Amino acid sequence: METNFIDYVKIICRSGKGGRGSMHMHRAKYVPNGGPDGGDGGRGGHVYLRGNRNYWTLLHLRYDRHVIAGHGGNGGKNGSHGADGADCYIDVPCGTVVYDADTGRFVCDVTEDGQVVMLLRGGRGGLGNKHFATSTNQAPRYAQPGEPMQQLTVIMELKMLADVGLVGFPNAGKSTLVNAISSAHPKIAGYPFTTLEPSVGVVSYRDNRSFVIADIPGIIEGASEGKGLGLRFLRHIERNALLLFMIPGDTDNIRRDYEVLLNELTTYNPDLLTKQRVLAITKADLLDDELIQMLSEDLPDDLPHLFISAVTGFNITPLKDLLWQQLDTADRQQAHSSAIVHRDKDLTFLQAELADEGEDEDIPILDDDALEPLDDLDALDDLDDYEIVDLE
Helix, strand or coil: CCCCCCCEEEEEEECCCCCCCCCCECCECCECCCCECCCCCCCCCCEEEEECCCCCCCHHHHCCCEEECCCCCCCCCCCCCCCCCCCEEEEECCCEEEEECCCCCEEEEECCCCCEEEEECCCCCCCCHHHHCCCCCCCCCCCCCCCCCCEEEEEEEECCCCCEEEEECCCCCHHHHHHHHECCCCCCCCCCCCCCCCEEEEEECHHHCEEEEEECCCCCCCHHHCCCCCCHHHHHHCCCCEEEEEEECCCCCHHHHHHHHHHHHHHHCHHHHHCEEEEEEECHHHCCHHHHHHHHCCCCCCCCEEECECCCCECHHHHHHHHHHHHHCCCHHHHHCCCCCCCCCCHHHHHHHHHHCCCCCCCCCCCCCCCCCCCCCCCHHHHHHCCCCCCC
């Protein structure tokens, strides 16, 4: 099913190469020995990532897979400096994480609006021959070439910035809760997998305070083996400081369902279990007080829990209080940029992950210009007298 919510793309980025230095000799009337006056080459363009709060998906990068910065201009006569290559800025939504597509290595993370991160550095321009004039070599016939460009194939993942992440089976009432306590309006229906893409809502709290809650598609037993929608959307709760597990009150065994969800999280990333957790038993409007008391006795003792009903509003305010209390003890900023987010990808599963995301095809590489214009020589015959050497 085609969707506009794109949270995973693979693109090729390339910085610009530096311009070569000029080997020009000064020529002027009545100046028989003008000497070297070759200018320096310009630097190649850099490739930057820039956080932009106006973006909420990576859709704009799916159809533009090549990000190429400009090359630096060559040096000219009379000490003219070559033009610097044009820098290239990639605007991404806040929460974007970048990995090396070949090695799975974590590269960088963009979490704030306006944050700029240099992804690739452009090559430095070569020095012109005027820099190499000495008392014993007053007419050097060589100059430096520019530094080469850098190229990197990267994977960009969007991992939502939220304080609370909802974890549960399909039809557990996650979207209903988000709809009841925030301004977000995710799709609600009476069949499984109604939510096919993550959504975020801002929950208003007392004294003009608020927190952000993220709803992801439901997880089923065996999701780690590819059943249902798999575990691909769990990346969106990696930044959350608190996980809210939601299990319907009419299920056969609440404790078992909770353990199944924990097992799926462990399979995806064991570090997720270090986050604070709260258990909400939903659809409490279908339960009477006696049944609620009986079910409470079988719940984990060390896990804060609450029976709620998003339809009737039962215990919704106490749930907000509990979530705020738990968030108050958690380091939200640390959760947004924790080691869970910054871990490298496992190469064992990288190709399978790319195939699952539809990004396993090779991206064609654009050929660079085969030749550069000779813009610093007066005549092609001068090529016999000049050479370009790399001076280290």
